[in-house]
Amino acid sequence: MERGSSKHSPRVDEQMSQEVLGAVQGGTESRAEEWKMAEPPGEDQPEPTRVTQADAGNQLSRFGRYIGRSAMPGDRDALIRSAEILTAPDDVLDDLNRLPDGVIYHTVTEIWSALGRGSTERAPEAR
Numbered sequence: 001m002e003r004g005s006s007k008h009s010p011r012v013d014e015q016m017s018q019e020v021l022g023a024v025q026g027g028t029e030s031r032a033e034e035w036k037m038a039e040p041p042g043e044d045q046p047e048p049t050r051v052t053q054a055d056a057g058n059q060l061s062r063f064g065r066y067i068g069r070s071a072m073p074g075d076r077d078a079l080i081r082s083a084e085i086l087t088a089p090d091d092v093l094d095d096l097n098r099l100p101d102g103v104i105y106h107t108v109t110e111i112w113s114a115l116g117r118g119s120t121e122r123a124p125e126a127r
Contacts (some may be wrong), residue, residue, distance in 0.1 A: 002038070017074075027041075060109070060112050063092060063111075064108035064112075065086070066083045066086045066088035067079060067086075067111065068081060068083075072107065073104050073105065074104065075102065075104055076097075076099040079096050079105065079111065080097065098115065099111065099114055099115070100114070
């Protein structure tokens with residue numbers, strides 16, 4: 001016994017499956033319908049802008065994004081390798097290059113503190 005829709009005919013079922021094919025398969029050809037797109041801001045409305053001044057917590061979070069968990073505990077070289085794998089921007093790599101050699105870091109907060117940007121309760125241990 002063939003199981004199909006009891007609400008529609010096979011032709012309507014086939015048409016409906018073709019309508020959602022792009023959403024189901026995620027093909028590159030699918031486009032959002034115009035009515036689903038967000039409207040641009042009007043003439044009297046301000047343009048949305050990015051926040052240019054981030055606070056220290058956001059800077060630490062951004063920095064920590066490029067330090068892989070597998071790199072810790074680790075020294076400067078392990079942290080740099082991890083950051084390169086995670087395609088860290090130049091400013092993060094420059095900061096990691098400024099770290100002293102031969103020191104093992106356990107957390108991103110320890111690294112942040114060693115860069116002179118914050119305090120930590122636990123000091124990194126020397127090798």
